Amino acid sequence: MTAPLVEVEQLQTYFPIRRGLLRRVVGNVQAVDGVSFSIARGKTLGLVGESGCGKTTVGRSILRLVEPTGGRVAFDGLAVRDLRGRDLRNLRRRMQVVFQDPYGSLNPRMTVRALIEEGLIIHGLGSARERVDRVVRAMERTGLSRQALERYPHEFSGGQRQRIAIARALVLEPDFLVLDEPISALDLSIQAQVVNLLIELREQLGLTYLFISHDLSVVEHVSDEVAVMYLGRIVERATAAALYAQPLHPYTLALFSAVPTVDPARRRRRIVLVGDVPSPSNPPRGCRFHPRCPLAESVCREVDPPMVSLPEHAVHCHVAARELARSGGNASVAAATIAALLADRATPPTATLSPG
Amino acid sequence: MIERPPHPRLSPPPRHAPLLAIKNLVTAFHTPAGRIPAVDGVSLSIERGRTLGIVGESGCGKSVTAMSVLRLVASPGRIEAGEILFSSGGTTLDLATLPEPAMRSVRGGRIGMIFQEPMTSLNPVFTVGDQIAEAVLLHRRVSREAARARALEMLQLVRLADPRQRLDEYPHQLSGGMRQRVMIAMALACDPELVIADEPTTALDVTIQAQILELLSELRARLGTAIVLITHDLGVVAETCDDVAVMYAGRVVEQAPAAELFARPRHPYTIGLLAARPSPGMKHSGPLCTIPGMVPLPQHFPAGCRFHPRCAYARLPGAESGSGRVVPLPAGELPCNAAVPPLHEVAPGHWVRCFHAESLGPPRSAQEIAAGGLFS
Numbered sequence: 164m165t166a167p168l169v170e171v172e173q174l175q176t177y178f179p180i181r182r183g184l185l186r187r188v189v190g191n192v193q194a195v196d197g198v199s200f201s202i203a204r205g206k207t208l209g210l211v212g213e214s215g216c217g218k219t220t221v222g223r224s225i226l227r228l229v230e231p232t233g234g235r236v237a238f239d240g241l242a243v244r245d246l247r248g249r250d251l252r253n254l255r256r257r258m259q260v261v262f263q264d265p266y267g268s269l270n271p272r273m274t275v276r277a278l279i280e281e282g283l284i285i286h287g288l289g290s291a292r293e294r295v296d297r298v299v300r301a302m303e304r305t306g307l308s309r310q311a312l313e314r315y316p317h318e319f320s321g322g323q324r325q326r327i328a329i330a331r332a333l334v335l336e337p338d339f340l341v342l343d344e345p346i347s348a349l350d351l352s353i354q355a356q357v358v359n360l361l362i363e364l365r366e367q368l369g370l371t372y373l374f375i376s377h378d379l380s381v382v383e384h385v386s387d388e389v390a391v392m393y394l395g396r397i398v399e400r401a402t403a404a405a406l407y408a409q410p411l412h413p414y415t416l417a418l419f420s421a422v423p424t425v426d427p428a429r430r431r432r433r434i435v436l437v438g439d440v441p442s443p444s445n446p447p448r449g450c451r452f453h454p455r456c457p458l459a460e461s462v463c464r465e466v467d468p469p470m471v472s473l474p475e476h477a478v479h480c481h482v483a484a485r486e487l488a489r490s491g492g493n494a495s496v497a498a499a500t501i502a503a504l505l506a507d508r509a510t511p512p513t514a515t516l517s518p519g
Numbered sequence: 520m521i522e523r524p525p526h527p528r529l530s531p532p533p534r535h536a537p538l539l540a541i542k543n544l545v546t547a548f549h550t551p552a553g554r555i556p557a558v559d560g561v562s563l564s565i566e567r568g569r570t571l572g573i574v575g576e577s578g579c580g581k582s583v584t585a586m587s588v589l590r591l592v593a594s595p596g597r598i599e600a601g602e603i604l605f606s607s608g609g610t611t612l613d614l615a616t617l618p619e620p621a622m623r624s625v626r627g628g629r630i631g632m633i634f635q636e637p638m639t640s641l642n643p644v645f646t647v648g649d650q651i652a653e654a655v656l657l658h659r660r661v662s663r664e665a666a667r668a669r670a671l672e673m674l675q676l677v678r679l680a681d682p683r684q685r686l687d688e689y690p691h692q693l694s695g696g697m698r699q700r701v702m703i704a705m706a707l708a709c710d711p712e713l714v715i716a717d718e719p720t721t722a723l724d725v726t727i728q729a730q731i732l733e734l735l736s737e738l739r740a741r742l743g744t745a746i747v748l749i750t751h752d753l754g755v756v757a758e759t760c761d762d763v764a765v766m767y768a769g770r771v772v773e774q775a776p777a778a779e780l781f782a783r784p785r786h787p788y789t790i791g792l793l794a795a796r797p798s799p800g801m802k803h804s805g806p807l808c809t810i811p812g813m814v815p816l817p818q819h820f821p822a823g824c825r826f827h828p829r830c831a832y833a834r835l836p837g838a839e840s841g842s843g844r845v846v847p848l849p850a851g852e853l854p855c856n857a858a859v860p861p862l863h864e865v866a867p868g869h870w871v872r873c874f875h876a877e878s879l880g881p882p883r884s885a886q887e888i889a890a891g892g893l894f895s
Contacts (some may be wrong), residue, residue: 213724213726213727320814322813323813350576350577350751350813350814351576351751351792351795351796352576352792352795352810352813352814352829353813353814355796355797355807355809355810356809358797359809362806363806377724379725380797381797418725418726420729421725421728421729422725422754423728423732423752423754423755423758424757425753425754425757425793425796426781426798427757427778427781435726435729436726436729438680439694439697439727440724
């Protein structure tokens with residue numbers, strides 16, 4: 164096991180809420196609140212969760228596109244939060260990002276060549292001729308032809324635009340890519356092409372990915388490890404195989420069961436959660452999931468659940484902790500018990516009032 | 520086991536009059552760049568109380584089909600040909616030619632609608648209660664008080680929390696899932712016989728999507744409303760629809776009962792779509808199956824079968840198929856780029872628009888196909 168390339172410890176990113184004439188801070192949106200993980204070189208961590216859970220903010224905090232308010236981020240041994248000026252710029256060359264919407268993330272007035280070359284110019288890399296060579300090489304890697312050089316983004320389909328965005332990130336020869344919902348805006352038949360490209364590039368170039376997505380099956384396919392976020396926290400983290408085979412957190416189970424599937428054999432009994440995700444400006448005390456959790460007990464309402472760790476699996480849940488202790492740390496036994504408990508408790512919500 | 524009939528029929532069997540029958544619908548947009556046939560000869564029907572899913576990628580014409588039924592196709596688009604027969608209250612109306620005033624009483628009355636983005640389809644300056652009551656007042660001769668009472672009743676029906684309080688709130692005060700419940704309440708307020716839902720859960724998170732889909736199927740069972748569900752999500756269709764139509768480039772390419780379609784897909788496009796999704800547990804079996812190329816734009820629809828440039832089975836005279844493979848053309852067979860394959864029945868109720876659906880070998884499940892790597 165090599166040293167991790169990216170290490171995040173107790174990352175905290177709050178956005179102040181300002182009100183009134185003096186713009187006084189009256190509260191905080193706790194977008195990310197105590198997130199820890201590490202990614203080994205050449206590996207992929209998948210980050211899943213629903214909108215507003217903070218997964219995008221985690222990615223942006225690592226890149227310092229937003230300033231974290233607390234915690235530690237280390238990249239290849241460098242303390243990312245302490246870097247300034249030239250050091251930060253040098254670091255940023257090694258960490259790149261691909262955003263969700265290739266329609267919004269590419270400047271429509273720039274040619275493909277200018278878009279991809281921009282990073283090289285900013286970082287002062289290469290002569291004009293070398294830059295063009297590097298642009299063409301990056302384009303070839305992502306399956307774009309040289310003919311595209313002087314064309315504009317609107318001339319391309321969504322899938323090709325996403326290839327341009329990937330080429331733009333790759334041209335700087337980074338070590339680490341934050342992929343923020345890179346395929347969500349694409350058509351189904353194109354998604355598989357881009358997923359294959361990303362995996363191929365990772366293998367050829369030894370890249371490390373933080374793959375942020377709400378698409379659970381794509382995340383499983385791409386990732387070595389997967390972390391599930393809820394309301395600013397990671398609730399469960401495990402190797403992809405362990406997480407999908409033995410989910411331990413009730414939220415993970417509910418999330419998996421909510422995904423519609425075409426395969427009747429894979430269909431899980433649906434656990435329909437009641438209500439909406441609470442506001443991150445005023446998260447519930449205790450376990451943040453307790454207001455929607457069918458298994459919530461009194462301890463869940465009071466005490467923030469600590470992390471319980473197994474070799475390939477970590478979970479923050481009082482019920483899971485108890486079941487793991489009971490089964491002597493056997494995740495598959497504990498997972499089966501929790502699934503059975505949920506199936507018992509999660510009766511479909513009854514109609515409150517039923518007018519004919 | 521379903522046996523294939525010896526002679527495939529070429530038109531759907533006559534049944535008792537369906538609630539809605541779309542026949543050879545053509546809807547085109549007339550732009551400076553030319554005529555764009557977004558919907559090009561679509562025939563579909565839906566029975567009372569059933570759910571029909573229309574799936575396809577962006578630009579396949581699924582939304583334009585729905586908009587045509589509601590006659591909401593905006594200029595420069597217009598319905599150029601075909602019939603949209605809506606059988607309601609003992610009479611059959613052709614919505615394709617119905618005069619606008621009569622159409623207005625159908626739209627929102629006997630046919631309800633739910634759109635994708637509840638924030639943009641709800642009016643931000645009116646309260647939720649006013650908006651639902653307005654729909655009722657438009658179609659029913661009732662007092663304001665009765666309309667408001669109906670609005671409250673509908674909010675209770677869609678199980679919005681604190682319905683009495685929500686009645687006087689504005690859309691921005693509600694979450695996405697709550698707004699979609701309001702949209703559903705509005706669509707159902709006039710007891711429609713048919714609800715057209717265009718991507719009703721696409722803007723929602725999966726756990727909220729699960730709530731809304733559950734609500735829709737519960738309401739369908741209770742009220743007997745037929746639903747046309749338009750989506751790009753095959754899983755949503757598989758779990759909520761009785762029948763499925765797959766659209767590609769303005770045409771229906773495959774239609775079957777949902778269980779049959781997903782267990783035994785027959786059109787190469789449907790097979791390709793199903794195989795392109797990573798299925799759990801196949802992580803280390805190599806790259807995902809992909810469909811080469813991209814969805815054609817309506818101004819560049821290919822001749823013949825519109826899927827042939829991307830199809831691994833396309834049989835072309837000497838030319839290359841999408842996969843780069845050349846499949847020899849047996850004598851007497853039409854090349855895929857020469858003629859439009861008819862939609863024909865390959866198993867009871869299972870219709871496919873492909874010349875080679877029969878010769879593709881025994882129907883297999885998408886999982887087997889994915890594992891076997893049919894497309895690569």
